[in-house]
Amino acid sequence: MTWADQHARTDILHTILDRAARNPADARLFDDIPELDRLFGGREGVLLALRHRWENHLSVKLDHALAEGKSAVEIFLELSAEQPALRAVLDAYDTDQLYQRPRTRALAR
Template identity: 80%
Template sequence: MSWADLHARTDILHTVLDRAARNPADAKLFDELPEMERLFGSRDGVLLALRNRWENHLNVKLDNALAQGKSAVEVYLELAGEQPALRAILDTYDTDHLYIRPRPRALAR
């Protein structure tokens, strides 16, 4: 991926977040996004990128929370307050079926 593509992807994510700040359930949230299909494949690709963004931020905050004595719930609510548009998109659109993580194998048989 080129730097130009990376910046274009970031611009798309920012546009979606800006729109979601006004109305996360807007049917046109993903409309008229130049190059969305080329850069993300589809709306689902944008949703996965946003979900990944949330997961990355949450994991970093959770790592720091242990040292600060915060609970996972406190960290989640803090991040939701810091990024309300992102959280609203993820609450509006079910990304669980898109976000498949490898499952750890059982250690005992």
């Protein structure tokens, strides 16, 4: 993957999150985005990348939570408040099954 492709992937994720901030359940959330299929293999790939992003952020926050004496629930709620559009997309689409079988192409290389 080239740097241009990596930047294009990031731009696509930002576009999805910007749209989701307005309406995460919009059926057109993934429509009319150039290169989405090539760079992510379709909508499922984008959802996997977003779920992967959530899991990374949550993992880091949980590591820090141990030192601060916070619970996992507190950290989940804190991250949900920090990234409401991301959480809304993950809540609107069932990413649990997708995340159990991640496709290599969907995750950043």
